[in-house]
Amino acid sequence: MTKKDIVRALCERLDMPKAQAQQVVQTTFDALIDSLVQEGRVELRNFGVFQIKHREQRVARNPRTGEAVLVEPRNSVSFKPGKEMEARVRQLEQAQASQPPQTAGTPHSLHAGDSRPH
Numbered sequence: 659m660t661k662k663d664i665v666r667a668l669c670e671r672l673d674m675p676k677a678q679a680q681q682v683v684q685t686t687f688d689a690l691i692d693s694l695v696q697e698g699r700v701e702l703r704n705f706g707v708f709q710i711k712h713r714e715q716r717v718a719r720n721p722r723t724g725e726a727v728l729v730e731p732r733n734s735v736s737f738k739p740g741k742e743m744e745a746r747v748r749q750l751e752q753a754q755a756s757q758p759p760q761t762a763g764t765p766h767s768l769h770a771g772d773s774r775p776h
Contacts, residue, residue, distance in 0.1 A: 661687075694735065704742035711736050 661683060668679040690708070694700045700708045715731045739747070 704740050706737055706739040706743055709736050
């Protein structure tokens, strides 16, 4: 799903003009990023937690040459899904496990009018 898909879903579900939906989505993302940068953590109940984690400097290996490479310290964003999201993903796994495997070359699921597998 892309930002454009989220805007489209808002327009359809809330009968909202596209420009207004775009503004709502962008404002929401901006607020999430701002909060994450300022507070280091954003918790969305039933969805999950975004958190900034600091990674210390370390020595790694170049897989091609085996040469030791120094990796600089950095901050990264981690995401831990909430209970509701975990439960729904598990339901999907169970549903897929109970279906017979598809033959090669057939798309797994397609939305009407969309040729991309999802």
